[in-house]
Structure formats: structure tokens, C-alpha cells
Amino acid sequence: MTTTTAAPHTVIVGFGMVGHRTATELLDRDPNARITVISGEKCHAYDRVALSSYVSSWDRSLLEMSDLPEHVDIVHAQATGIDRDARTVGCDNGDIVSYDHLVLATGSYAWVPPIPGHDLPGCTVYRTLDDLDDIRRIIEDARSTGREPVGAVIGGGLLGLEAANALKLLGAKPHIIERSPRLMPIQVDADGGVLLAEKINELGVEIHVDTGTEHIAESAERDNLTLTLSSPVPAPGQPAPTDPTIAELTVDVVVFATGVRPIDALADNATPEPLPKAPRGGILTDRLCQTTDPHISAVGECAAVDGVCYGLVAPGYTTAEIVADRITGRTATAFENPDMSTKLKLLGVDVASFGDAHATTEGARPLTVNDPVNGTYGKLVMDRTGSTLLGGVLVGDAQAYAMLRPMVGEDLPNPMSFLTAAGGDAPAVGVSALPDAAQICSCNAVTKGDIREAITDGACSVADLKTCTRAGTSCGSCVGLLGQLLDAEGVEQDKSLCAHFRQSREELFQCAAATRIRDFPRFIRRFGTGHGCEICKPTMASIF
Template identity: 50%
Template sequence: MTTRTLVVIGHGMTGHRLVEELRSRDPDGTWRVVVLGEERHPAYDRVRLSSALDDKTPAELSLVKPALLEDALVELHTSTRAVGIDRAQRTVALEDGGSIPYDALVLATGSVPFVPPVPGRELPGVCVYRTLDDLDAIRGAAGRTTTGVVIGGGLLGLEAANGLRLLGLSPHVVEMAPRLMPVQVDEGGGRVLDRLVTGLGVTTHLGVATSRIEAGEDGRVARLVFADGTAIETGLVVFSAGVRPQDSLAGPAELPRGERGGFLVDDHCRTEDPHVWAIGECAAVEGRCYGLVAPGYRMAEAVVSQLLGQGPSRFPGADMSTKLKLMGVDVASFGDAHAQTPGALEFVRESAGGEVYAKLVLDSQGDSLLGGILAGDAAAYPRLRSLLGRELPDSAEALLASV
């Protein structure tokens, strides 16, 4: 039996899941795996990144088990950057001048932070929030200030704000949309979320635009200035305004990208090259990128099935429902949360104190649950999600009363 070589570019959560899945399902050792990780840390739990600013060490967040490091069929390289792909020769070019041959190649390069073109974004004290190394930079800047500003009020932005709280700073969150987490929640949910987050010591600035970041006499960040001329005095600005697929290898490899970026792949996560796949946030599956880790895991499993000739080998799409706990605040959204289905009906309940918000979205007949949003209390999420697309066992009012 000839052992073939699989090269995986990227050692984040999705790339690591693929390696684990392949080794657990390939007892005969038909594949040798070479993993190229650009970060100096092996794969770690990025979902719990802010905990590394509190009491968790990088080792405690690591996803790599000792057995994998001792596996003779796994070769892991950290601090290693791939700069090119020769599809004709089936080799990956490395930044240090070396190259690695492959029989199959999986791109699991993830995503990179989006930094808007705000003047002053290059100043010392301006950071992004994505990796453990980013946290080191944030921790260093935090030691020089008492106030930190996060640009971006989405999921990652609130996680970053929580990280600043854990460092003892007074965090501010700046969001261009009129509410926090605009992708997941509606106006009502955003209002409750804002009230709860503000109660935890976070100052929010919603529906505003950043004009520039200014330096002090020491050349470091001193203030953030809004479009209306008002400003926040701060020594730390963290950009957490979303991510973009890390698809820089597409050009050199002449691989097509999706309309909004990402390596364009079919529903088997395969590029136009039969020897090259892409999974996770860098993959545009039939043109769509998925920003959650669960779909990335499903993609990894589908590709392993193809490599081993096992089924099922197709990525079936993904449920984008989310349930989160941010700073102790529960938030959940599922199905057609924003009632985009024609004729959809919305039923809303908000507690008198404004600490709990619940919305159910039903079909035009009021018989079937299409989606919903929960903020402040998401205990009902498992039951409600299980009812998606099914006839309701009770009235919407009765279901809301149980939230």
C-alpha cells in the first residue's frame, strides 16, 4: 500500500478538525498529513479567545492532544507561511524558499480581520482581535491606558469588549449600525442587549461613524474622533469590525474566488482542481462563505469522506442558528430571525424591566415556526429551535409566555 501525502494549509479549528477526523477514520494509514500553520501556536479554541485575557493560558486553549504530536503520520509546522501553489507540479511554496509536494491539498486558511481605511489605523496602540498574538499586543497597550475602544458591535466586537473588561479597562463599543449584533438580532433584541451590556460597564456608541484616530505627543494613540467631531480619549483602539476570507493564495494558484471572496468550491468543497479543496471561513461553497465554526467542521468531515472513499461526501449546507453567552448575557437567533419570508408574522414579548426580549416568526397562517430571537434569557432556545418548520403545539402567545 502506498501512503499518499495530504497537505493542509492552515491550522485553525477547522483545519485541525480535518486532521483529527482523517486520522481517526484512516486506521490503515493511507494518508500522511503535513500541516502548515502560519501562527506560532498550534490550533486553539478561538471561540474562547477572550478567556486568554483572564485566566486561561494558550496551553489550556490548545486543541492539540499529545497523541497527535506523537503520530508518525502527522507532520505539524508552526510559524510556517505558504506563499504559492504549483498545481501542475502539485507543490506548495513556502516563505522560507522551501516547497512541499502533495497528492491532495486542503486550504483551511480561515479569515483575516477587516480594518476599515480609518486615518490613524497604523498608530501604535491600534490592534485587531483575532489571534493569541493579537491578545499580547492588546495586553501591552492596555497597560498604558484606563480606557479602550472597540470598533465593531457584532459578536467579535462584544467579545473584544469583554476582553478589555477582563483587563480592567473601561470599554467603549462603536457600531455604525443602529444596534448591537445587527446580523443576529432585530431592533427590539438590540435594545435589550444594549441595556444589559451597558449595565455591565460597557459604553456603547451606536449609529455613529469613526472619522480618525489621533496620536498624542508620544506618537501613540490618544483619542478616537467621530464624524461629528466628538472624541473619546483612549490609549487603545481595537478593530473588530468583521472578517474577510483569507484567500490570498487564490491568485498565484489561479483558483477562482467567490463574488465576496473565498476560494470558490462546489458542494463537495472541491475547487475546480480535483486535487484541491477548501474548508471553513476561507471557502465560498457555491459562492457562500460561512462564518461559524460548526459549518467548517461539517466541511472537514465531508472532505475526509472523499479522501477515504467513504460517505457522505457532500457538504449539506448549515444551520446558521446561534446561541451565545456574551459577558453573561444570553443571545440566540434561529431560522428566519428577521422575518424575510413573504407574509411572515411576528410575535414579540419584552419584559417590563426590559431585561428579556423574545420574538417568534411564524408563517402567514400562524401555524408554523419560521424563526426567532431571544435576548436576556435563551433557556427556551433548544425547544424553539426543535420546532422550526413544524406545526406549533400551542399558540405563539403561549410559547412566548414560557420564555
């Protein structure tokens, strides 16, 4: 008599970008994998990196990640506890889900500092689509009274600048309040921060650096809020001000963009023993993303890999790949400290940071060019010999980033030419000079060798490379390099955006401008095929 053993059942708790990626990685390795996702939300997984584009369309479907196969069970409920002995997860809808492997992908939440008044109506965060809907409602309510809406963003990091941009797009006057001496203090140095603040201020955004928020109160009319701001921190050797209060700011909405914290409560709600957490929060794992329970893994922002949580999507995707390899019996590569490079266009201003941007390496030599006339700033950090690139900062013009970031750790001929070339062109080095080990897409850990192998296997367009390697499908900063690599390999390129649109991005822009269609389902029915994907949905959201 022959008996059959059911395939192992993997339960993923959390359906954000990394939870979705974990499911797709498992399915890539085993298309028939038994997977249940306990989403914690009522909506489908969506692209949080492209959150700002929601303001342009207010169409949630444009940000949705690709659909999973029908045999994947998605439970729209909140996980409440784990029975480690029985290997079950309890949900707030009464469901009890059994697992062979449990993957915690619960993500993080927006942290709000305990400023008095932080919980008043009109105070919110910038984290989810629902948050943006709340911000929109508050601003529209203020406008209905006949006044120009005003908003304050507390926090001048990446999310803070994105939130200020959302306020501006919604027609509100934005203020950014940052306790540090400059905007984006993690990514940008002092000189770059000065230029960044100047350029953003020119766009109509009021900048308050070295400034804290003492408390928030309802105004006398109780239809808006008053912020009491503290004075700038005095320079070393300077006396502290006798009156620490410098201003009161009346606003309609306060948006907190002060960082995130891991959602790790399930670790505490595990029986018979809780799962260990890192001292600063997060579910503790080893570098194979396994907790102390061999049947439970953690990925993404809730995972404290060797005690450290990472708040970018790229290391989250890496953890998803590691866990998928391990669960399916493949040899998993241990997690390595990730590339934290970033390139963004914030309020229309290019900002990039990569490698050792703050020159912390012993013997590092920074080379800088500050051009206030053209509104650009560039710094390259070289090693003590001046030949090897360690990192850099670019503000105002970040076109050189695509070539410079993969060159970190490599010899860089004539580095100053990268900072002085008009338009950010790299005059001395082309993509052919990059080694095969150079990482072209940091979000998805795709190397030049991976791209060349895909081209050899028949990829003949940027869309093909995106589909078969995932390069360029997250932040998009490497898309230009993909085209250059195709050219370098002598490939006559297909300009199609993706498998659903045979037109190029420029042609699709013209179609949208000519027809004024701003609804993705209508647009793809007229100009494309299928239902769209992670390439065309965010691209069209940006175009709309």
C-alpha cells in the same frame, strides 16, 4: 515480484480549528492516513471560539486542540505558492512539500476599515491570542502612568461585544462604536437591540450606535489616541446635521472588530494558472468543496462554497467532513446552506438568534414579548398559519433556545408559552416531542437520532455523548439538551465532565475555588488524569 504503492499523501495548509478538524476527520476514517499540516503559525491549533476565556487564565495550553498522532507531520511555516503540475507546495522556510491531495484551510483575517490613523500604535484587532496579548500590554502600559485605561471597540457585532468584554475584564473602560442603528444587527432585531444596548450599558459599557469613526489621531502627549466620531444617521425625512462631528473620544487602545475576510492569496500564487476565487473573495469550490483542480479542496472560512464564505465554525466543520469523505473514497454529502443560529452570553447577557430571525419569509407572523421590568425580550417567527416555527430572537433570557432551535420547521404548540414562561422553561413541549431529524448540535450537525443511537450503543453520560458524537464540544449551547435526552431515554447519568475528570462541572468548580489553583497542568495532575481534551480544557478555562 510484489510492489507496494505508498498511501496517498494529504497536505493541509492551515492549522486553525477547521484545519485541525480536517486532520482528525481523515484519521477517523483512516488511522494511518499520511498527513502533513503546514500550519502558518508557531503554535498548536487552538479553540478560537473560546478566545475570550484566555483573558481569565493567560494560559494558552487551555485552549489547545487535541494532539494529533506522531506520524502526522506538522510544519510550522507559511505556505507561499502551489505548483499544480508538480503537485507541490512551497514554504517560506525553503521546504517544498509534495501532495496527492491538497486541502486549503487558511481561514480568514480581521478586516480593518481604511479609517485615517487605523495603523497607529495602540490600534489592533480581536482575532488571535497574540492580539489579546497586545491588548493586555497596551492596557497595562496605560495603567502604569496612573490613569484608568479606556478602550474603544469599533464594531458592535458578536466579536465587538466579546472584545468589549475582554477590555472590561482587563480593567479598561470600554466604548462600543457601531455604524448600524443597533448592536448585533445581523442576529438581533430593532427591539431586541434596544434592550441589549440597555443591559450592556448598565454593566458600564458606553454604547454609540448610528455612529461612525471619522479618523484616529495621536493625542498631544502622544501616549494615547483621539477618535473623532461622526453624528448619528438622521431618520428618514429628517434633515442632515450641519456639523457631522459630535464628539471626540480619548482612549488608550482601539480594537477593530469590523468583520473578517478570507485568506485566499494562495489561490493567486498557484501556477501555471491561479485557482478561481469568488467575486467577494474566497477560494471558489463546488458543494463538495472541490476547486477547479481535482487535487485541491478548500474548507472553512477561506472556502467560497458556490461563491459564499461562511464565518462560523459549524459550516467549517461540515466542509472538513465532506472533504475527508471524498478523499478517503467515501460517498460525500453535498454541502447544504448551514444553520447560522447563535446563542451566546455576551458581557453576561444572554442573546440567541435562530432560523428566520428577521421574519423575511413571505407571510411570516412575528409574536413578541418585551418585558423591560425583568429585562427580557423574545420574538418567535411563525408561518402564515401560526403553527410552524420559522425562527426567533431571545435577549436577556435564552434558556428556551435549546428547545426552540431544533423545532424550527416543526409545529409548535402554544408558542406564546415559550415567551412568557418564567426562566425560559418550555411548559408545553419536552425533548420527546422533537423528531429524530431535529438537529441538537448545530456546530457539529448532530441530530436527535444520532444521540439516541449513541445512547443505545452504551453512552450513559453527557461526557460519553460529547466523546462519541462531538455534540456540545464547540459552543456548548446544546449540553442541557444532552442531559434531557439521557433522562428521556431512562439513563441514570454519570456526571463526569469527561474521560479525564470523573467529577461533575460543579464539583470541579468547588475544587478550583477551594484550592485556588488556576493552572490547568497542576489542576489535572491533582484532580484528573492524562493531559486533557477539547471538553475539559475550555471548561476549566471558564471555571478559572
